[in-house]
Amino acid sequence: MQDEQSYLPWEEFEFDGIYGLLYYTQVVPGHDGRLVFGYVKDKSCVFMQGRFHLYEGYSLCQVTFPVRVFKLMGVETIIVTNASGGLCQDFKVGDIMVIKDHINLPGFAGQHPLCGPNDERFGIRFPCMSDAYNKVLRKLALDISMELGYSNFVREGVYCMVSGPNFETIAEARMLHVLGSDSVGMSTVPEVTVAKHCGLHVLGLSLITNKVSLDYSREEKVNHEEVLQISKMRAEMLQKVLTTFIAHSHQVEDINSN
Numbered sequence: 001m002q003d004e005q006s007y008l009p010w011e012e013f014e015f016d017g018i019y020g021l022l023y024y025t026q027v028v029p030g031h032d033g034r035l036v037f038g039y040v041k042d043k044s045c046v047f048m049q050g051r052f053h054l055y056e057g058y059s060l061c062q063v064t065f066p067v068r069v070f071k072l073m074g075v076e077t078i079i080v081t082n083a084s085g086g087l088c089q090d091f092k093v094g095d096i097m098v099i100k101d102h103i104n105l106p107g108f109a110g111q112h113p114l115c116g117p118n119d120e121r122f123g124i125r126f127p128c129m130s131d132a133y134n135k136v137l138r139k140l141a142l143d144i145s146m147e148l149g150y151s152n153f154v155r156e157g158v159y160c161m162v163s164g165p166n167f168e169t170i171a172e173a174r175m176l177h178v179l180g181s182d183s184v185g186m187s188t189v190p191e192v193t194v195a196k197h198c199g200l201h202v203l204g205l206s207l208i209t210n211k212v213s214l215d216y217s218r219e220e221k222v223n224h225e226e227v228l229q230i231s232k233m234r235a236e237m238l239q240k241v242l243t244t245f246i247a248h249s250h251q252v253e254d255i256n257s258n
């Protein structure tokens with residue numbers, strides 16, 4: 001499909017009950033760089049198989065651009081997923097954390113996707129973020145996980161974004177833990193912030209791919225290969241949670257009873 005003569009950055013597909021079109025971009029290893037349009041059951045969806053990260057050199061305006069495009073396309077709910085390191089000592093590798101709240105650490109330092117002139121067509125200048133992760137959607141995700149028999153490894157917690165690309169020093173990890181972070185990663189918060197600003201409902205799921213060391217005597221060293229390996233291991237389970245969630249989302253009677 002991508003030979004030089006006939007290069008088109010898209011193709012049609014049919015996979016596991018999902019039908020649609022794939023579009024390709026260049027992103028970090030483990031992120032396929034595909035934009036997929038299709039259906040899950042009878043729900044029309046658009047999927048980003050991969051995202052843009054601050055550490056790749058993209059501006060936060062570029063990182064969050066797809067979210068605003070989705071808003072203009074008529075998307076109402078966004079489900080964000082990521083890989084993160086577990087800071088909460090009760091978390092195990094392979095757990096899925098339903099994101100309850102986040103800490104926007106780059107935002108504290110002025111790296112914020114809403115800095116600059118506010119575009120009133122999307123949202124107000126000073127948006128509230130205390131309810132960024134919709135309570136009704138969080139409950140539905142937890143209920144579905146329980147019904148699927150996954151309750152032993154599905155948790156709720158606070159995700160902290162750092163810019164990356166290096167993983168944390170032990171002193172940094174200890175600081176994030178003391179600040180109330182249950183897990184740490186390098187993405188998601190800009191997209192969620194822009195989604196909340198423009199009135200999208202948000203569900204966030206974070207896969208705990210590694211335990212972050214808070215202890216100088218521990219020998220384990222985190223690396224991206226480990227992150228990819230655990231993501232692969234849990235891909236099927238996450239896919240099951242997500243497709244069941246999308247199929248059941250009509251059950252949400254009052255999404256705004258937040």
Ligand SMILES: O=P(O)(O)O[C@@H]1C[C@H](O)[C@@H](CO)O1
Pocket residue numbers: 051053081082083084164185186187188223224227
């Ligand atoms: O896009 P996410 O945050 O899921 O990608 C993961 C986390 C870091 O960006 C990177 C580190 O392994 O992969």
Ligand SMILES: Nc1nc2[nH]cnc2c(=O)[nH]1
Pocket residue numbers: 083084085086162164166167168184185186209210211212222227
């Ligand atoms: N910053 C950060 N990002 C991650 N993504 C997956 N694991 C980690 C981690 O331990 N730290």
